Every structure is written in C-alpha cells, then in structure tokens.
Amino acid sequence: MGGQYKITGDKYPRMRPARRRGRLAFAGVACATVLGVLGWGTLQLIDVFTGGDEASAAGTAAGCRVTPARASASPAAVAVPKPAQITVNVLNATTRKGLAQQTADELKKRGFRIGDVTNAPAQFDKKVGGSGVLLGPAAALKGALPVLGTQLPAAERRTDAARKGATVDLIIGNGFKGLAKPADADAALAGLATPRPTPAAEKKGC
Incomplete structure (x- = not known):
C-alpha cells in the first residue's frame, strides 16, 4: 500500500475472519470430545444393565438352551417315629420345684x-x-430327637455315642418357659414327615 498508509515494524495486523475460524475449530473439537465421552459412558451403562441378556444371547447363539429353575417334585414322606414310640426322661436342672x-x-x-x-x-x-x-444316643439324631425337638424348638440337641437303648432325655434349663404351643408343635411334626420341596438347579443344554 502506498501513500500515507504504510506498514511499519515487525507486527502485522491480523484479519478478524482468521480469528473466528480458529475459535470455531476449537469449539468443534471440544464438542466432538464431549460427545465421544458421553457415547462411551452410555455404552458402558448398556453393557452393565444388559450383561445377562448378552450372556443369554451368546448361549443361544452357541446352540445352548437355558431352562429356568423349577421346583422339584414333592419329596417322599420321611419315616419319623411317632411320639408314642419315644420314651422321654424329663430331668429338672433348675431350682424350680415340680x-x-x-x-x-x-x-x-x-x-x-x-x-x-x-x-x-x-x-x-x-x-x-x-x-x-x-x-440321646447317636441313632436318635435323625429320629427321636427331632420329634422331641418339635415340643421345645430352642433346646440344644446332643448325642452320646456310648449311650445304649432308644430312650432320650429332656433336661430342663434355667431359660425354660414352657413347651411349644400344641398347634405349633403339631405343625412342626407334620413338617418333619413331609419336607418342603427344594427348587431344582437351572439346567443348560448344548
């Protein structure tokens, strides 16, 4: 440029459009970065909440078949002795008479x-x-003791390997407040004879 408009020194004016382009480029990179981070986080959340579905899908793709757990058939009744078949010695270990x-x-x-x-x-x-x-004797652990235990559920059960015969002892302790209510004892006794069915394990076939 000539005339009175001369450029002197080692600094040159920069045009405004170049500065705007720089800002726009920086903003674009920042937006892309933010969107990338958000997208990655979304994918991680999807993986966490759908992990089971993916595992199931993988099993199906491999030809495996997953069967949900079902309750097994009702178990057969267990032979437990009746109260009339059990002889009980009642022993008082407290200071309460009678x-x-x-x-x-x-x-x-x-x-x-x-x-x-x-x-x-x-x-x-x-x-x-x-x-x-x-x-009671060791043989009473799965017979007479559980049946007698329906009458006093909180009592401790012990066996004596050296003990002979089938008679069992009920030793009353200081914390004794009475036998179980008849209805509760009858329900517990019925539960011994007919155990609850247990759910079958989940099956996978390939």
Whole structure:
C-alpha cells in the first residue's frame, strides 16, 4: 500500500475472519470430545444393565438352551417315629420345684411315653442356661430327637455315642418357659414327615 498508509515494524495486523475460524475449530473439537465421552459412558451403562441378556444371547447363539429353575417334585414322606414310640426322661436342672413333673404330664398328653421324672445329674444340674438340652444316643439324631425337638424348638440337641437303648432325655434349663404351643408343635411334626420341596438347579443344554 502506498501513500500515507504504510506498514511499519515487525507486527502485522491480523484479519478478524482468521480469528473466528480458529475459535470455531476449537469449539468443534471440544464438542466432538464431549460427545465421544458421553457415547462411551452410555455404552458402558448398556453393557452393565444388559450383561445377562448378552450372556443369554451368546448361549443361544452357541446352540445352548437355558431352562429356568423349577421346583422339584414333592419329596417322599420321611419315616419319623411317632411320639408314642419315644420314651422321654424329663430331668429338672433348675431350682424350680415340680417343673419336671409338670413338663412330663404335658408331654404325656401329647402322646409321648414318659420314663424317669427327676432332677438332672450333677453334670447338668444348674448348668443349663438355655431352655433345655435334648440328649440321646447317636441313632436318635435323625429320629427321636427331632420329634422331641418339635415340643421345645430352642433346646440344644446332643448325642452320646456310648449311650445304649432308644430312650432320650429332656433336661430342663434355667431359660425354660414352657413347651411349644400344641398347634405349633403339631405343625412342626407334620413338617418333619413331609419336607418342603427344594427348587431344582437351572439346567443348560448344548
């Protein structure tokens, strides 16, 4: 340019359009970055919430068949002894007098056969803090003890391998407040004879 308009020095004016183009380019890159991050995050969330569906789809694609879990057939009734077949010794390990006889009378009303009714031996006397202890031979663990346990559910169950015969002991402890209600005991006894069906495991076939 000539005349009175001369450019001097080492700095040159920049045209405004170039600056606008730079800003627009920067804004475009920023927007693309933000959209990329949002898209990646969305894909991660989809993977998390549809993981099971994808696994199922993969199994189907591979020719595998997934069968939902179903309840198995009702199990056969279990042979448990009846109260009339069980002889119970009622032993009082507390300081409350007459408690063994009262408990024995109630068990007799519920069909149990009663053996000895007396104080507990020194091994248990005043040493049972809970509601009681059910003690019997090893063979009673799956027979007489569970049946007697329906009458006193909170009682501890123990076995003595050296013990002979089939008689079991109900040793009354300091926490004893009475036998279970007859209706509850009858329901528990019925549950022993007919266990609940267990759900079958999920099956996969290929």
